Amino acid sequence: MSASEAIVADRPAADPAHRGHLVGVRGARKTYGSVEALKGVDLDIREGSFTVLLGPSGSGKTTLLRAIAGIERLDAGSIRLGGRLVSDSGVHVPSEKRDLAMVFQDYALWPHMTVRQNVAYPLRRRHARSREASRRVDETLERVGLGSKASNYPHELSGGQQQRVALARAIVGSPSLILFDEPLSNLDADLREHLRLEIATLTRESGATALYITHDQGEAFALADEVAVLRAGTIEQRGTPESIYRRPETPFVARFTGLAGSFTGTAGITAAGYVSVRVGDHELKSTMGPGVREGSRVDLMIRPIATRLEPVPNGSESAGSMPAQAVPGRILDVAYRGRGYDHVVECEQGVLTSVFDERAWTRGDRCLVRIDPEGCLAFPSSSVTHRD
Numbered sequence: 363m364s365a366s367e368a369i370v371a372d373r374p375a376a377d378p379a380h381r382g383h384l385v386g387v388r389g390a391r392k393t394y395g396s397v398e399a400l401k402g403v404d405l406d407i408r409e410g411s412f413t414v415l416l417g418p419s420g421s422g423k424t425t426l427l428r429a430i431a432g433i434e435r436l437d438a439g440s441i442r443l444g445g446r447l448v449s450d451s452g453v454h455v456p457s458e459k460r461d462l463a464m465v466f467q468d469y470a471l472w473p474h475m476t477v478r479q480n481v482a483y484p485l486r487r488r489h490a491r492s493r494e495a496s497r498r499v500d501e502t503l504e505r506v507g508l509g510s511k512a513s514n515y516p517h518e519l520s521g522g523q524q525q526r527v528a529l530a531r532a533i534v535g536s537p538s539l540i541l542f543d544e545p546l547s548n549l550d551a552d553l554r555e556h557l558r559l560e561i562a563t564l565t566r567e568s569g570a571t572a573l574y575i576t577h578d579q580g581e582a583f584a585l586a587d588e589v590a591v592l593r594a595g596t597i598e599q600r601g602t603p604e605s606i607y608r609r610p611e612t613p614f615v616a617r618f619t620g621l622a623g624s625f626t627g628t629a630g631i632t633a634a635g636y637v638s639v640r641v642g643d644h645e646l647k648s649t650m651g652p653g654v655r656e657g658s659r660v661d662l663m664i665r666p667i668a669t670r671l672e673p674v675p676n677g678s679e680s681a682g683s684m685p686a687q688a689v690p691g692r693i694l695d696v697a698y699r700g701r702g703y704d705h706v707v708e709c710e711q712g713v714l715t716s717v718f719d720e721r722a723w724t725r726g727d728r729c730l731v732r733i734d735p736e737g738c739l740a741f742p743s744s745s746v747t748h749r750d
């Protein structure tokens with residue numbers, strides 16, 4: 363029997379009723395003292411997909427991940443993996459019998475083992491035949507670019523290299539599911555980008571289903587086939603990165619996935635999913651969130667991508683002669699971003715940040731911010747809550 367066969371033999375038989383979904387969480391609840399970490403979460407994860415759980419600190423991401431891993435027991439609810447019930451009030455399948463691997467923020471490598479021994483560990487535990495296992499370990503180390511470090515100990519490696527070892531250890535046994543617990547948090551920006559790409563590529567190549575938690579929306583959108591946004595123990599929205607970015611269903615999701623800023627105004631005429639919002643002396647067309655009525659107060663949330671800087675045309679000082687879909691402003695700050703510059707712009711209606719332009723404007727310059735309706739979202743004002 364080959365190593366992969368040894369590993370496959372460990373897997374639960376799939377329940378046809380759950381075909382297509384590797385993970386099925388129903389009504390997951392967990393309370394720590396007076397803190398409700400999970401308030402009845404349902405989550406299905408398609409086999410072979412890459413799902414990211416995105417949420418602020420304390421929203422319950424780690425608790426849900428640890429429950430799926432079998433490290434934490436739920437107070438109520440159930441978890442199925444590959445159709446097999448692994449957790450409910452009377453069942454608790456231990457972590458090592460769930461056919462999954464985890465990659466942690468702090469790498470969690472065995473310090474007394476070499477890189478090779480660390481990566482071989484899951485195969486050893488499954489009693490894979492040694493020649494086959496050894497070949498798999500070599501192959502996997504090559505894939506993560508650490509062939510030359512096989513005899514080193516973790517403390518002899520950089521943080522990025524250690525996380526590669528952890529990634530190799532996760533994929534070497536071809537588990538059905540890989541759980542990632544903020545694996546890039548301890549790395550610097552350049553390395554994060556590199557390793558994120560490697561995680562995406564190697565995980566998809568391995569064919570495993572992935573569940574990845576992060577509080578970083580950029581990371582979530584870059585990695586995910588599907589994003590589930592978690593807020594205070596509840597999934598507030600799930601969908602593709604594109605659908606969540608274009609059509610956030612709640613102000614919280616809109617804010618948490620990146621805004622340049624928001625203006626308060628009054629909803630005017632609504633038609634076909636759009637609303638015309640009067641903000642001070644200006645009319646701005648926007649896509650319309652649920653619950654917006656003509657005449658009601660709304661918060662107009664503006665994505666950075668919807669903003670464009672333009673010079674103030676001569677003779678357009680007053681709102682009446684202002685070009686459509688634009689508000690006047692003044693440059694408060696400029697930050698170099700490689701491909702261009704992010705600007706902070708003070709407008710009469712509020713401050714907009716991350717307003718991109720290829721050239722740097724001068725602090726104090728007067729400007730026009732053109733606003734694309736597709737990147738604007740209007741929500742009823744009263745429903746706006748601040749970030750958790």
Ligand SMILES: Nc1ncnc2c1ncn2[C@@H]1O[C@H](COP(=O)(O)OP(=O)(O)OP(=O)(O)O)[C@@H](O)[C@H]1O
Nearest residue numbers: 394397399417418419420421422423424425426577
């Ligand atoms: N072992 C514990 N004992 C007490 N409270 C806990 C415990 N674990 C988590 N909590 C609480 O449960 C809530 C959810 O925590 P959890 O770690 O799941 O959130 P998170 O979204 O992963 O946050 P972070 O990104 O900061 O890790 C928090 O309020 C946290 O303080």
